[in-house]
Amino acid sequence: MKKTINIPIGSQHIALLEPVRFKFECENEKIVGVDSDVGFVHRGIEKACTTKFKYDAIGYVVARVCGLCAITHSMTYTASIEKLIGGEITQKAKYLRILLLELDRIHSHMLCLSHTCENAGFEAMFMRIMGDREDIMEIQELITGNRVQFDYISIGGVNRDIDAALAKKILSKLELVRQKVLGYMDEFTNNWSLSLKFKGVGILTLDDAYRFNAIGPLARASGVQADVRNEIDYLPYNEIGFKMQKHTEGDINARNLIRLNELLNSIEMCNNILEGLPEGEIFTKLRGKPNGESVVRFEAPRGELMYYVKANGSAMLERVRIKTPTFSSIPAFSHIFTGANYADAPAILASFDPCLSCTAK
Amino acid sequence: MMKKIETSIDTLKKDIKEFYDYKKWHFLTLNGVALEDDMLEIQWIFSEYEVKNKIVVYYAHIKYDELIPSIVEIIPSAIISQREIVDMFGVEVEGSQKGLYLDEDSQQKPLSGCSI
Amino acid sequence: MLTSFFKALANLFKTPKTIDYPLTPIAKDEKYRGVIEYNQDECIYCLKCEKACPPGAILFVPVDNPPINEKNKKGLKYHYNPHLCIYCSECVRACPKPQEALWQSNKKGHIGIKDDKINDDWFELEELKK
Ligand code: SF4
Numbered sequence: 061m062k063k064t065i066n067i068p069i070g071s072q073h074i075a076l077l078e079p080v081r082f083k084f085e086c087e088n089e090k091i092v093g094v095d096s097d098v099g100f101v102h103r104g105i106e107k108a109c110t111t112k113f114k115y116d117a118i119g120y121v122v123a124r125v126c127g128l129c130a131i132t133h134s135m136t137y138t139a140s141i142e143k144l145i146g147g148e149i150t151q152k153a154k155y156l157r158i159l160l161l162e163l164d165r166i167h168s169h170m171l172c173l174s175h176t177c178e179n180a181g182f183e184a185m186f187m188r189i190m191g192d193r194e195d196i197m198e199i200q201e202l203i204t205g206n207r208v209q210f211d212y213i214s215i216g217g218v219n220r221d222i223d224a225a226l227a228k229k230i231l232s233k234l235e236l237v238r239q240k241v242l243g244y245m246d247e248f249t250n251n252w253s254l255s256l257k258f259k260g261v262g263i264l265t266l267d268d269a270y271r272f273n274a275i276g277p278l279a280r281a282s283g284v285q286a287d288v289r290n291e292i293d294y295l296p297y298n299e300i301g302f303k304m305q306k307h308t309e310g311d312i313n314a315r316n317l318i319r320l321n322e323l324l325n326s327i328e329m330c331n332n333i334l335e336g337l338p339e340g341e342i343f344t345k346l347r348g349k350p351n352g353e354s355v356v357r358f359e360a361p362r363g364e365l366m367y368y369v370k371a372n373g374s375a376m377l378e379r380v381r382i383k384t385p386t387f388s389s390i391p392a393f394s395h396i397f398t399g400a401n402y403a404d405a406p407a408i409l410a411s412f413d414p415c416l417s418c419t420a421k
Numbered sequence: 422m423m424k425k426i427e428t429s430i431d432t433l434k435k436d437i438k439e440f441y442d443y444k445k446w447h448f449l450t451l452n453g454v455a456l457e458d459d460m461l462e463i464q465w466i467f468s469e470y471e472v473k474n475k476i477v478v479y480y481a482h483i484k485y486d487e488l489i490p491s492i493v494e495i496i497p498s499a500i501i502s503q504r505e506i507v508d509m510f511g512v513e514v515e516g517s518q519k520g521l522y523l524d525e526d527s528q529q530k531p532l533s534g535c536s537i
Numbered sequence: 538m539l540t541s542f543f544k545a546l547a548n549l550f551k552t553p554k555t556i557d558y559p560l561t562p563i564a565k566d567e568k569y570r571g572v573i574e575y576n577q578d579e580c581i582y583c584l585k586c587e588k589a590c591p592p593g594a595i596l597f598v599p600v601d602n603p604p605i606n607e608k609n610k611k612g613l614k615y616h617y618n619p620h621l622c623i624y625c626s627e628c629v630r631a632c633p634k635p636q637e638a639l640w641q642s643n644k645k646g647h648i649g650i651k652d653d654k655i656n657d658d659w660f661e662l663e664e665l666k667k
């Protein structure tokens with residue numbers, strides 16, 4: 061007689077916000093095998109990039125891969141084209157790019173934290189974090205003019221400038237958010253309903269994190285020193301006070317704490333940028349067509365994002381390869397699920413902060 | 422810096438085994454690029470932890486009907502990229518089934534140079 | 538326990554975060570991205586905006602009675618599709634006469650759910666272009 065039963069979760073499920081289907085093979089309460097299907101929202105963007113759009117429009121196309129980390133996608137693509145053309149952009153444009161990237165990270169981490177709360181059954185906290193996230197969304201809207209699809213980065217610089225009045229307004233809002241984040245820290249470390257559900261659940265050990273090539277907060281919660289912001293030099297992250305966050309437990313609680321600490325670090329970086337923003341142009345026109353191959357990586361809120369671009373000197377590119385963070389974490393996800401309780405599955409899943417729109421592209 | 426190292430499908434497993442130290446190298450992904458004359462370039466992309474801009478790419482030129490060896494026993498997380506390559510280029514990778522993104526009735530192998 | 542009790546009590550007297558939407562309007566900044574506006578008297582018909590637009594939301598097509606403008610040698614007319622536009626403002630950057638011939642307003646685009654033939658009309662224009 062067969063000992064195990066199969067329980068599916070998704071693709072439409074009340075505890076799951078993303079179009080993904082997991083098939084768990086369970087023995088009593090324990091999960092012993094996982095199978096996942098991620099292709100529900102495949103849109104063929106890689107194909108469209110090489111057949112339908114010229115290279116200077118693709119920055120806007122790839123931003124539509126994902127709504128939450130749109131800015132990281134256009135940033136990474138733009139950086140690879142700038143590498144191939146061989147132009148330099150101004151220092152001010154670089155700082156403004158980091159500012160937007162970090163604001164994006166803040167609102168994305170807040171969204172993830174609120175969902176972990178919701179999946180632990182803590183609705184009030186979910187509402188609180190989502191309400192506070194609105195401040196960040198407003199800042200982004202004031203800077204870029206859009207709420208979600210910023211379309212802020214273009215090849216050669218950024219699209220809009222910040223004036224002194226706006227900078228002051230942003231600084232005061234960021235201070236408000238910082239106070240709130242300190243409040244969440246307290247809640248996430250001391251509140252019983254959160255720590256009961258999160259501590260010691262969904263553990264990824266350090267060795268497994270290396271073996272399964274975990275990335276982003278998932279890896280850093282297990283103790284891997286993997287942050288792409290530390291491994292690139294085309295944006296001046298070292299100058300503005302970037303600090304790598306690290307934990308060693310590797311459970312859901314550690315992932316939450318990593319995100320909270322990153323929130324504080326990002327807010328600090330944004331403050332530093334706004335206070336020391338250099339004078340200068342925000343846009344330089346780059347001449348020439350891209351030619352050659354380049355691999356550019358970047359740290360999206362969920363981990364490392366990679367673009368491979370191959371061009372042949374004409375306006376159409378030969379190949380655009382997008383490797384999204386969630387996509388390369390799937391092996392690590394499946395590994396964590398094996399051996400966990402079925403009842404914990406939604407909470408574990410939310411702590412990965414998966415983005416299936418990215419994965420299926 | 423991006424460093425490209427040529428390999429072939431026969432020597433791939435040996436090369437990767439010698440090269441890959443799981444605490445030093447981070448495996449990024451598998452990539453395919455359609456070339457002219459019905460050839461395909463497969464790339465295995467790695468980066469080094471905590472070192473600035475260090476990327477190593479192993480690549481091999483193959484024909485569409487050749488079987489690509491799987492490196493899952495060396496790098497377990499390669500499985501998902503291998504399944505993607507199978508779907509996107511219509512090639513065969515040892516031990517990887519079709520159907521990660523595409524269904525039976527969708528247009529097959531969209532990124533291969535010879536499909537349309 | 539006690540702190541949470543006081544917090545809950547204090548929350549009763551806080552103003553809500555949400556706004557009463559149709560009665561209180563949503564605050565709108567001057568720089569928000571809205572539909573692209575165009576002045577055909579100032580345009581020099583260089584078609585740079587049409588080339589720059591990523592989704593192809595601006596089309597200049599030949600018509601029978603084109604707008605009167607000495608620069609308009611080929612008898613073209615400007616068409617703009619707010620439903621296709623992604624408000625990226627690339628066209629304004631490409632335009633040699635920004636703010637005079639072409640500029641971005643902060644107005645919301647018209648909602649097209651109830652229009653009929655909203656796509657077909659545009660496809661006809663695209664056919665004319667070819
Ligand atoms: S704003 Fe962008 S999408 Fe809209 S018409 Fe201008 S270029 Fe086209």
Ligand code: SF4
Pocket residue numbers: 579580581582583584585586587631632633634638639
């Ligand atoms: S770019 Fe400006 S001047 Fe040229 S056709 Fe467009 S609106 Fe007219």
